[in-house]
Amino acid sequence: MTREEIVEKVNALLSEEFEVEAEAFTPEANVKETLSLDSLSLVDLVAIIQQTYKIKIPVADLREIKTFNDLYTYIETHLPA
Numbered sequence: 001m002t003r004e005e006i007v008e009k010v011n012a013l014l015s016e017e018f019e020v021e022a023e024a025f026t027p028e029a030n031v032k033e034t035l036s037l038d039s040l041s042l043v044d045l046v047a048i049i050q051q052t053y054k055i056k057i058p059v060a061d062l063r064e065i066k067t068f069n070d071l072y073t074y075i076e077t078h079l080p081a
Helices: 002-019 030-037 039-053 068-078
Strands: none
Touching: 002 039, 002 068, 030 039, 030 068, 039 068
16 A cells, blocks of 8 residues: 555545544644544544554554654554555
């Protein structure tokens, strides 16, 4: 899966789930602020990513994911071979 495919799929999933226009998902935008995430909706975000990409996101790693670019890079580097 290419980075472009990851970006497109993540943006589509999050846009639908959190009812935010995909245009708001710029690489440097803050994920929590853009999606208006509280602790419960953050769990939803993690569940969506984990289910879709079959990867685990430990809490320690989650703290490092601040921007959409961070999220795309995390998925790209943790995809099963």
